[in-house]
Amino acid sequence: MSQQESCRVLVLGGYGHFGARIVRALAITPGIKVIAAGRNPAQAAANLPGVDLATIELCRLDTAAADFEVQLAYTRAALVIHTAGPFQGQGYDVAQACLRAGMHYIDLADGRDFVADFPQQLQALAEQTQRSAISGASTLPALSSAVVDALAPQFDQLHSIDMVIAPAQATPLGMATVRAVLSYCGKPFECWLDGRWQTVIGWADPQPVRFARIGPRLASPCDVPDHTLLVQRYPGVATVRFRAALELPFLSRCLAAMAWLRRMGLPLPMEALAGVFARAGRWFDRFGTDLGGMRITLRGQHDGLQHTVHWDLTAPMLHGPEIPTFAAVLLARRFARGEVLPIGAHACLGLLTLAEFESEFARWQIDSAVS
Numbered sequence: 048m049s050q051q052e053s054c055r056v057l058v059l060g061g062y063g064h065f066g067a068r069i070v071r072a073l074a075i076t077p078g079i080k081v082i083a084a085g086r087n088p089a090q091a092a093a094n095l096p097g098v099d100l101a102t103i104e105l106c107r108l109d110t111a112a113a114d115f116e117v118q119l120a121y122t123r124a125a126l127v128i129h130t131a132g133p134f135q136g137q138g139y140d141v142a143q144a145c146l147r148a149g150m151h152y153i154d155l156a157d158g159r160d161f162v163a164d165f166p167q168q169l170q171a172l173a174e175q176t177q178r179s180a181i182s183g184a185s186t187l188p189a190l191s192s193a194v195v196d197a198l199a200p201q202f203d204q205l206h207s208i209d210m211v212i213a214p215a216q217a218t219p220l221g222m223a224t225v226r227a228v229l230s231y232c233g234k235p236f237e238c239w240l241d242g243r244w245q246t247v248i249g250w251a252d253p254q255p256v257r258f259a260r261i262g263p264r265l266a267s268p269c270d271v272p273d274h275t276l277l278v279q280r281y282p283g284v285a286t287v288r289f290r291a292a293l294e295l296p297f298l299s300r301c302l303a304a305m306a307w308l309r310r311m312g313l314p315l316p317m318e319a320l321a322g323v324f325a326r327a328g329r330w331f332d333r334f335g336t337d338l339g340g341m342r343i344t345l346r347g348q349h350d351g352l353q354h355t356v357h358w359d360l361t362a363p364m365l366h367g368p369e370i371p372t373f374a375a376v377l378l379a380r381r382f383a384r385g386e387v388l389p390i391g392a393h394a395c396l397g398l399l400t401l402a403e404f405e406s407e408f409a410r411w412q413i414d415s416a417v418s
Contacts, residue, residue, distance in 0.1 A: 053080035057124035060131030084108035129154040133227035162272035169392035179388035189374035189395040197401040202347035207286035216294035216335020233309025259359035264292035339367030
């Protein structure tokens with residue numbers, strides 16, 4: 048790619064909940080030519096407000112099509128950002144197709160097995176094609192691991208990592224997000240607690256948590272890549288826990304009730320309930336606020352004493368959904384500047400610093416603080 052030639056970045060799912068945000072951010076980035084791709088380019092005008100469509104390319108691309116790899120090659124993209132979730136239950140066909148086409152690959156996956164197994168499944172092909180394949184370029188594990196990496200040096204021995212995400216009630220929800228949330232509602236999964244793997248139930252047993260600037264909430268366990276990856280990254284840590292805290296306690300208890308019913312063996316139609324939950328949730332928006340947040344708490348020892356550090360993030364004005372896009376945007380900008388992405392297949396840990404994320408926070412009036 049010459050200095051005069053723009054870097055062609057294809058956003059798969061470019062008219063969707065997160066993809067549209069990435070298209071918007073990269074469309075105004077010097078040196079990048081954005082290709083917004085999806086099954087229905089006619090949705091572009093409605094789903095890309097504020098984007099000058101004359102400055103980007105629109106492309107019909109269906110990952111389920113028999114000729115997907117042929118369609119992909121025609122785009123001449125150098126980098127593909129895959130946002131078309133949910134990734135829970137997906138295979139690696141899209142990533143493999145990108146690598147075979149000679150394209151670098153990044154995704155926003157938050158499916159635990161998808162991200163944790165990604166390096167082993169894609170490493171050989173990525174090395175063979177001399178391309179970079181990165182999974183989990185989202186809030187988890189990209190941002191969460193950047194926070195832990197930044198704070199861990201304050202400890203001589205790190206004992207526990209406790210993470211909670213708290214979206215604003217009125218946060219717009221994509222259907223892929225709702226399906227992902229419900230996919231592990233009531234399902235058991237393994238969590239590293241007190242030095243051993245223990246079984247917990249998704250969205251069951253909500254417990255009160257506090258944040259720096261938003262009100263207290265009820266937080267419930269969710270199955271995410273960090274439960275595997277941070278245990279591997281920080282040998283000796285006794286507990287790694289992630290939970291999500293909805294703004295309205297009633298909705299948290301509804302999910303807990305659904306989790307209980309599924310554990311009792313009731314065959315709930317989760318696909319249909321995803322649509323119901325998304326629509327019903329909008330009715331409760333009037334009772335919520337526009338503030339979302341995140342808290343990561345590290346506990347351990349420093350100079351022989353018990354030591355606790357909290358990192359709090361507060362996202363105003365419903366800006367929370369921008370956060371899962373930051374890692375992919377930062378990596379794409381890095382690539383467009385001519386910086387080399389790491390060859391091989393990687394989960395998105397240790398690739399970005401907290402300082403890089405903070406530069407994106409400032410663009411959206413998102414505050415973060417350590418206490």
